[in-house]
Amino acid sequence: MTNTKVLLDPTSENAPAERSLSKRPETLIALTVGLLDISKGRGDIFLNRLEEKLTDTGIKVLRFKKPTFTKPAPVDLRHEIASKCDAVIEALAD
Amino acid sequence: MFERSWTDGLPVVPPTAERVRKMLGGTSRSADEIVVSVPPNLIECNVEKIAINAVMAGCKPEFLPVVISALETICTEEFNMHGVLATTMSVGPVFVVNGPIARDIGMNSGINVLGHGNRANSTIGRAVQLVINNVGGGGPGGVDRSTLGHMGKQGFCFSENELSSPWPSLAENRGYNSSQNVITAFTGEGPRLVMDQKSRTPESLIRTLAEHLISTVSSSVVVGMDAMLVLSPEHSARFHEAGWSKDRFLEEITGMMMIDTDNIIAGSGGIEEGLPAELKGMSLPKFRPGGLLLAQAGGPAGLFSAIIGGWLNGPSGSEPTSKEILL
Numbered sequence: 001m002t003n004t005k006v007l008l009d010p011t012s013e014n015a016p017a018e019r020s021l022s023k024r025p026e027t028l029i030a031l032t033v034g035l036l037d038i039s040k041g042r043g044d045i046f047l048n049r050l051e052e053k054l055t056d057t058g059i060k061v062l063r064f065k066k067p068t069f070t071k072p073a074p075v076d077l078r079h080e081i082a083s084k085c086d087a088v089i090e091a092l093a094d
Numbered sequence: 095m096f097e098r099s100w101t102d103g104l105p106v107v108p109p110t111a112e113r114v115r116k117m118l119g120g121t122s123r124s125a126d127e128i129v130v131s132v133p134p135n136l137i138e139c140n141v142e143k144i145a146i147n148a149v150m151a152g153c154k155p156e157f158l159p160v161v162i163s164a165l166e167t168i169c170t171e172e173f174n175m176h177g178v179l180a181t182t183m184s185v186g187p188v189f190v191v192n193g194p195i196a197r198d199i200g201m202n203s204g205i206n207v208l209g210h211g212n213r214a215n216s217t218i219g220r221a222v223q224l225v226i227n228n229v230g231g232g233g234p235g236g237v238d239r240s241t242l243g244h245m246g247k248q249g250f251c252f253s254e255n256e257l258s259s260p261w262p263s264l265a266e267n268r269g270y271n272s273s274q275n276v277i278t279a280f281t282g283e284g285p286r287l288v289m290d291q292k293s294r295t296p297e298s299l300i301r302t303l304a305e306h307l308i309s310t311v312s313s314s315v316v317v318g319m320d321a322m323l324v325l326s327p328e329h330s331a332r333f334h335e336a337g338w339s340k341d342r343f344l345e346e347i348t349g350m351m352m353i354d355t356d357n358i359i360a361g362s363g364g365i366e367e368g369l370p371a372e373l374k375g376m377s378l379p380k381f382r383p384g385g386l387l388l389a390q391a392g393g394p395a396g397l398f399s400a401i402i403g404g405w406l407n408g409p410s411g412s413e414p415t416s417k418e419i420l421l
Contacts, residue, residue: 008110010229014137070174
């Protein structure tokens with residue numbers, strides 16, 4: 001005798017969209033790189049140093065900042081980064 | 095169910111159709127009503143999905159309205175459950191229930207109030223966390239990045255002992271009246287004991303409480319993080335018997351928690367953690383106005399209270415959030 005028990009699904013029943021990572025550029029030369037500060041303490045120190053090193057090698061850098069590190073980046077900010085940059089580095093430091 | 099990541103690590107009640115049907119009898123809302131968008135994946139969630147998770151958590155049907163309203167408090171921009179999950183700090187939602195419903199469903203506001211042993215206290219917060227995990231996709235090690243976590247993240251819900259106190263309840267302080275059923279969500283750590291068994295006057299006891307509150311999260315954190323003080327009956331009685339109002343208590347303790355910033359500037363006392371040097375020479379409050387929440391609960395004997403430290407407050411973090419419970 002089988003004793004099958006049917007359970008109701010407690011999940012969203014949505015399969016998360018699997019997205020592959022964008023192809024990584026082989027070089028940053030001649031590209032625009034966005035540096036995204038998530039607004040955590042001392043992130044700017046780390047990103048300032050990165051900006052120095054990137055600009056020293058002739059790479060164009062644009063700086064961006066999230067209003068707060070506790071929330072996802074606003075859609076407009078993500079759109080601006082995506083439309084102006086070829087690559088982005090998001091960084092924090094404590 | 096554990097293998098499918100549907101649980102919090104403890105056994106759950108299998109959510110059969112019959113059990114879920116009975117659970118749905120606990121609310122006047124229809125099963126297909128969308129009530130919240132659950133972070134972090136912002137998934138629209140109906141009453142039935144909440145009921146399924148409430149069955150799994152071990153809730154009785156009469157707890158369901160509280161579970162639904164608990165989710166309505168935290169699935170908001172102001173509470174910022176996504177951030178509460180993602181932070182490396184050891185915090186989670188803490189729920190305080192006020193009003194007749196707390197007594198009607200048998201919630202504990204007395205002995206071991208912040209601990210185990212009461213079905214409503216133990217399962218309401220648990221059901222909420224299962225919804226966050228199962229519907230919202232916010233499980234530990236995924237979006238939940240807490241360095242240490244705490245046991246209250248399994249579910250942390252209690253009610254206030256409002257009948258034996260002359261002071262207004264937490265909900266009344268937040269604009270509701272005593273006949274309303276209200277749930278308040280606060281982002282908090284695990285509770286920390288405050289012991290004072292010798293003070294017989296409010297003037298002495300309040301100094302002990304202020305001294306402990308000042309070290310909440312870190313002595314060098316001022317203004318930016320809230321706290322909840324759970325005042326036990328015997329500690330509360332020191333103030334009630336001396337005729338202190340709740341407003342007076344909050345006013346006096348706020349005055350005792352003004353911090354001389356020279357003592358908490360980075361490098362002060364040989365400690366690198368601290369405020370930036372430009373904040374020298376100031377006097378700042380430990381908590382922002384309204385940033386110390388006060389609830390009265392606990393067993394009748396014992397000269398202890400508890401502090402539940404908070405997380406980043408305001409628009410940059412999480413706001414304490416209250417909502418009337420819809421039956």
